[in-house]
Amino acid sequence: MANALSSLVITGSKEEYETVGIGKFIPEKSRKELGGLNSFTGKWETLCSSRWCLITSHKLYSSAYDPNEKTFEKLLIANRGEIACRVIKTCRKMGIKTVAIHSDVDANAVHVKMADEAVCVGPAPTSKSYLNMDAIMEVIRKTRAQAVHPGYGFLSENKEFARRLASEGVTFIGPDTHAIQAMGDKIESKLLAKNAKVNTIPGFDGVVKDADEAVRIAREIGYPVMIKASAGGGGKGMRIAWDDEETREGFRFSSQEAASSFGDDRLLIEKFIDNPRHIEIQVLADKHGNALWLNERECSIQRRNQKVVEEAPSTFLDPETRRAMGEQAVALAKAVKYSSAGTVEFLVDSSKNFYFLEMNTRLQVEHPVTECITGLDLVQEMIRVAKGYPLRHKQADIPINGWAVECRVYAEDPYKSFGLPSIGKLSQYQEPLHVPSVRVDSGIQQGSDISIYYDPMISKLITYGSNRAEALKRMEEALDNYVIRGVAHNISLLREVIVHPRFVQGDISTKFLPEVYPEGFKGHKLTDLERRQLLATAASLYVAEQLRSQQFLGTPRIPIAKSKRSSWELSVHLGDGTYPVAVSKDGSSFSVEVDGMKLNVTSEWNLASPLLSVTIDGTQRTIQRISRNASGETSIQFLGTVYKLQILTKVAAELSKYMPEKAAEDTSSILRSPMPGTVVAVSVKPGDMVSEGQEICVIEAMKMQNSMIAAKTGKVSEGQEICVIEAMKMQNSMIAAKTGK
Numbered sequence: 085m086a087n088a089l090s091s092l093v094i095t096g097s098k099e100e101y102e103t104v105g106i107g108k109f110i111p112e113k114s115r116k117e118l119g120g121l122n123s124f125t126g127k128w129e130t131l132c133s134s135r136w137c138l139i140t141s142h143k144l145y146s147s148a149y150d151p152n153e154k155t156f157e158k159l160l161i162a163n164r165g166e167i168a169c170r171v172i173k174t175c176r177k178m179g180i181k182t183v184a185i186h187s188d189v190d191a192n193a194v195h196v197k198m199a200d201e202a203v204c205v206g207p208a209p210t211s212k213s214y215l216n217m218d219a220i221m222e223v224i225r226k227t228r229a230q231a232v233h234p235g236y237g238f239l240s241e242n243k244e245f246a247r248r249l250a251s252e253g254v255t256f257i258g259p260d261t262h263a264i265q266a267m268g269d270k271i272e273s274k275l276l277a278k279n280a281k282v283n284t285i286p287g288f289d290g291v292v293k294d295a296d297e298a299v300r301i302a303r304e305i306g307y308p309v310m311i312k313a314s315a316g317g318g319g320k321g322m323r324i325a326w327d328d329e330e331t332r333e334g335f336r337f338s339s340q341e342a343a344s345s346f347g348d349d350r351l352l353i354e355k356f357i358d359n360p361r362h363i364e365i366q367v368l369a370d371k372h373g374n375a376l377w378l379n380e381r382e383c384s385i386q387r388r389n390q391k392v393v394e395e396a397p398s399t400f401l402d403p404e405t406r407r408a409m410g411e412q413a414v415a416l417a418k419a420v421k422y423s424s425a426g427t428v429e430f431l432v433d434s435s436k437n438f439y440f441l442e443m444n445t446r447l448q449v450e451h452p453v454t455e456c457i458t459g460l461d462l463v464q465e466m467i468r469v470a471k472g473y474p475l476r477h478k479q480a481d482i483p484i485n486g487w488a489v490e491c492r493v494y495a496e497d498p499y500k501s502f503g504l505p506s507i508g509k510l511s512q513y514q515e516p517l518h519v520p521s522v523r524v525d526s527g528i529q530q531g532s533d534i535s536i537y538y539d540p541m542i543s544k545l546i547t548y549g550s551n552r553a554e555a556l557k558r559m560e561e562a563l564d565n566y567v568i569r570g571v572a573h574n575i576s577l578l579r580e581v582i583v584h585p586r587f588v589q590g591d592i593s594t595k596f597l598p599e600v601y602p603e604g605f606k607g608h609k610l611t612d613l614e615r616r617q618l619l620a621t622a623a624s625l626y627v628a629e630q631l632r633s634q635q636f637l638g639t640p641r642i643p644i645a646k647s648k649r650s651s652w653e654l655s656v657h658l659g660d661g662t663y664p665v666a667v668s669k670d671g672s673s674f675s676v677e678v679d680g681m682k683l684n685v686t687s688e689w690n691l692a693s694p695l696l697s698v699t700i701d702g703t704q705r706t707i708q709r710i711s712r713n714a715s716g717e718t719s720i721q722f723l724g725t726v727y728k729l730q731i732l733t734k735v736a737a738e739l740s741k742y743m744p745e746k747a748a749e750d751t752s753s754i755l756r757s758p759m760p761g762t763v764v765a766v767s768v769k770p771g772d773m774v775s776e777g778q779e780i781c782v783i784e785a786m787k788m789q790n791s792m793i794a795a796k797t798g799k800v801s802e803g804q805e806i807c808v809i810e811a812m813k814m815q816n817s818m819i820a821a822k823t824g825k
Contacts, residue, residue, distance in 0.1 A: 149178050149464070155471045156180050156230045156255070161195070162220055162245075163235030165527035166543060167447070168195035171233045174463040183227045185220060187213035189535055194527050201227055208537045214238045215347065217245055224254055231255040231470060233463070237539070240446040241268040242347075257470045259424045259445050266420045267443040270314045271352050277440045280419040282412045285431065285439045287354025298335040299328045301353050308358065311335060313342035314350040320788070321345060322389040324356055337782075337789050340764075344784070357439065359593045360431040362386065363398050365413035366454045368465055371423045372474045377410030378454050379484055383429075384592045385581055387502035388788070392574075392597075393581055395489045396453040399552065399590030405436050416443065424469055425451070425462045449492070452525060452546045456488035487555040488548045491563065491578040495540040497759075498577035498605050502597055504759040505540045505785045509533050511570035512694060516562040521548045521555075534571050536760050536785060542573065556582050563724055564706040567694045577605050579724030607725040616683060617700045618722050618729075619656050620676035621707060623665045624685040625696070625720075626731045627652055627674060632691060655737030657730040664734070755792055761785030772800045 159175055160183040161168045168184060172195065175182045184199035189208040196202040203223045206213035213219070215238060224232065232249055234240035234257070243264040246256045258264070267273045271291060277284050288301045291314065302309045302325060311334040313321030321342035323334030335351065343349040362383045369375035382398035383391045401409070413428035427448045429441040451462050460477075469475070496503035513530040516522055526543035534540060547562055549555035563579045581587055584600060597605075610618065630652075651668040666677040673686040687698045696707050708721035716732045732740060765782040768774055774794045781792045 151179065153468070153473065155467050158183060158200075158227065158229045159231045159233060159257070159467075160185065160220075160224055160227065160229035161199070161233050161235060162214070162239055163233075163237070164190055164193060164195055164214060164538065166525045166541065167235035167449075167527070169198055169527045170525055171235060171463055172198045174461055174467070177461075178464060178467065180467070183223065183229050185214070185223055187537070189533070189537065194529055194532070203227065208535070210238065210537065211347075217242075217248060220245075221248060221252070224249075224252070229254065231257055231467075233257040233466070234446065236444075236446050236449055241444070243268065255470050257424070257466050259420075259422050259426065263420045263422045264445050267416075267422070267426070267445045270312065270442055271350075273443055274352075274354075274440070276419060277416055280412075280416045282416050282440045283430075283438055285354045285357065285441070288352060290352070292335065292351045292353055295332045295335045298351070298353060299331050302328070302331045305353065305355050308356040309353050310356040311338050311351055311353050313338060313346060314348065314352050321351070333791075337791070341789050344789075357431050357433060359595050360384075360433055361398075361400055361592065362391070362429065362441075362594050363401065363409070363432050363438070364427050364429040364448070365409050366448070366451070366462075367413050367417045367422070367426050367428060368460075368462070368469075368475065369414075369417050369422045369424065369426070370469045370475045371472055373418070374475045375414045375417050375422070376475065376477060376479055376482060377413050378458050378460065378482055380406060380409065381427075381448075381450055381453055382592075383450065384594050385587070385596055386594050387597055391450065391492065392503075393489070393491050393578065393587075394450040394453055395487065395552070395555070396457050397484050397487070400432065400436070402436075405432075405438070409438055412440075416440070425466050449544065450490050452523060452544060453488035453490050456523070456546065456548045457485050458482055459485065486548055486550050487552045488546060489552075489555045489559050489582070491545045491559060491582070493542045493545055493566070493568070493578070494574045495534040495542055495571040496574045497572040498574040499607070500604075500758050502577065502601075502605055503574050504790075505536070505761070505788075506572035507534050507536055507540075507760045508571040510542075510568065512567055513569070514567035514694060515543070516545075516565035519547075519558060519562045519565055521558050522546070522562045523548070536762065542568065542571075545578075556588065561706070565695055567708065569694075569710070576607055576725045580605070580608055608723045610723075612679075614723065615658070616678045616681060617703070617705065618720070618727060619658060619663055619665055619678045620674075620683040620685050620700060621698050621705070621722070622658075622718065622720055622729050622731060623652075623654050623656055623667050623676055623678075624674040624687070624698075625689075625691075625709065626654065626716075626718075627667050627669065628687075628689040629691060631669075632689075653734040655732050655734055657732075658727060662737070755780055755794065757783050757792060759783065759785050759790070761790070764789065768800050770800050774798060774800060 155178060158181045161171045162185060164186060172182045182199040184196050184202040185205045186193055186196050186202060187206055187208050188204055190196060191204065205219040205223060206216050217239065232254060239245040240258065241264055243261045246258065246261045246264055249256045250261065266276055271289060274284055275289055287305060292298045292301060298311065308324055308326045309331065311323045311325055311331065321338045323338050325331040325334045338351055339349040342351065364381050364383055366378040366381065367375060368378055379396060380398050380401060381394050381396045383394045385391065385393035409430060416428055417426060425447055427444045429444065430438040431441050432438045447462060447466065455462055494503055495506045497506055510528060510530055510532050513528065515524045515526065517524060523546040524543050528542060545562055545566065547555050547558040549558055559582050560579065563575050566575055568575065586592065586600065651666065654665045654667060656663050656665050663678060668675045672689065673684055676683050676685055683701050685698060685700050687696060690696065694708055696709065698705050698707055705722065710719040710721055710726055712718040716730045717728065718731060719726050719728050761783040763781055764784045767779045767781060774780065775797045776794055778794050779791050780794055783790050783792060
């Protein structure tokens with residue numbers, strides 16, 4: 085099984101073994117000769133087992149570490165979060181000691197606890213910590229690290245960092261400075277791609293100097309255009325412009341984001357291909373002239389130019405197109421003497437014409453899906469290549485074995501622009517590792533803080549199957565079983581995407597989200613049957629709680645008279661409707677009548693568990709009760725979406741109409757930030773007249789800049805508050821645009 089191979093364990097630090105997939109320790113005495121832990125079944129298996137066989141031609145397994153193949157004694161990870169944890173796991177497997185760096189707010193982070201050593205490199209802002217080359221170089225000298233793995237983002241594609249490492253004899257786990265310069269710079273990489281006979285997008289092959297030049301170039305190319313950071317990636321510093329005004333605004337925001345994220349505000353402009361697919365090719369090359377393409381990843385489900393759902397392989401590519409894209413990707417890698425793992429990204433139109441987008445000279449966020457279908461541990465391969473070892477595979481050895489899907493789980497509110505950042509402490513956190521064929525790459529744990537300073541990713545949730553339908557079904561189950569409390573998250577959006585008919589059929593593009601949800605994401609829309617299932621489940625849960633509260637456990641107290649009650653008449657409010665519900669108990673099951681229909685609801689009713697498996701007329705559902713209060717209000721996560729209900733007895737419901745309702749807050753005179761962040765610009769002052777839609781201020785959150793606009797035409801009054809931004813429990817007040825006469 086290819087996915088199992090990516091977590092095969094042969095050796096590790098502290099005389100222990102660990103899986104790449106789930107991070108469980110196995111004592112050395114439990115290891116069998118030529119065996120390893122299957123991260124998907126959780127069972128120890130021998131290498132000769134049929135479940136481990138990729139194809140008969142495979143004689144070498146990249147995940148099997150050869151202890152005689154010496155690499156490095158100590159490696160520093162110049163990153164944080166899940167990718168730092170991911171690198172540490174492979175280093176443990178290879179017997180390499182690790183050094184973690186961290187900012188002061190990350191002192192208790194998981195990657196810090198996992199590493200053999202950890203050193204603080206500065207305060208929370210990335211420019212003073214994870215981008216602080218001087219501080220990181222000092223840590224390298226102090227710890228005597230022999231190599232540095234940069235992960236992705238931060239300094240991973242910074243040629244100056246790679247140069248400084250080389251000057252001190254420290255190995256950079258990645259390509260050399262020439263390749264980083266050539267491929268990391270979008271302008272230079274496009275020219276090189278043309279020379280290597282790689283298909284490219286029409287555009288301006290130079291640096292855009294200012295907004296006026298941006299408008300002129302955009303007119304020459306023809307709208308729409310894509311404005312993007314020359315040194316960028318990950319959706320940062322990218323804007324689509326459809327006219328002159330959007331070009332000027334896009335130039336301003338893109339340059340600011342690029343400077344903040346990459347320390348380089350240079351921009352380029354190219355033709356925006358409307359309604360394309362985003363498909364990328366994973367390449368792997370060594371220092372001996374060998375290069376492979378490890379198949380493709382479909383990355384078309386995006387919001388704000390950032391990927392949300394990825395899969396491998398793609399439903400769209402035929403073998404001929406796959407080979408053509410792979411060969412062009414390898415040709416580009418060889419043209420710059422590339423050595424390491426890298427990704428060549430393409431836009432693919434409906435006719436399967438493909439165009440070079442960019443090359444990322446680093447490990448991609450979505451690399452696990454490639455590991456699942458090929459059996460390769462890409463971090464291990466990067467370390468081997470950096471040490472000078474040749475690749476152990478030929479192109480014919482690279483399989484497509486099964487299907488893998490990855491969902492990026494973010495601390496975001498998906499109901500606001502498909503995901504605006506959320507901060508807070510993870511009060512409860514439980515990964516769905518009990519679900520078969522699930523891998524979770526994360527760098528957080530229960531009690532971790534999601535802050536305004538870094539990307540809001542919680543984890544990467546990966547499922548594997550022998551085919552796409554199986555992988556998607558497992559993803560659906562995994563999302564239902566993922567417990568995240570304390571912050572908003574995007575599980576409801578992810579679940580809706582993977583079960584949507586268009587996605588299931590493979591009919592997707594980079595415009596999938598705005599096309600499917602033109603009015604924004606509203607959550608799952610219940611069918612009549614699903615509504616009855618939810619009402620029946622909520623009513624049964626309410627009765628189960630009432631019965632539990634009548635029990636006296638651990639006490640000799642004897643009730644005066646045993647309760648004979650076996651039926652309840654309830655009123656359940658959901659959405660815009662109120663529904664009479666009748667419940668009767670029969671053993672551990674409840675018979676519930678909703679809309680004149682009877683449903684049988686069965687469960688173990690373990691009310692202390694965050695997850696509750698319920699069977700409704702033979703249909704199994706996993707639900708989560710998020711909250712409840714004494715007034716009967718409860719929130720239940722059902723089919724991925726959280727629904728608010730109020731459950732009252734029939735008598736209480738009749739009396740509730742006499743209860744006064746709390747008046748809604750008057751927000752007509754304020755502009756409230758929809759997300760936590762930092763105010764980086766204020767565009768108005770007291771006495772200014774503002775019109776509806778005019779920019780009031782700019783909020784930066786998780787490296788993205790967002791323009792706050794006036795909802796009304798009015799006048800800015802002296803001292804009037806217009807915007808309150810709460811970040812890290814501190815509130816920042818801003819002047820308000822008060823509606824004038």
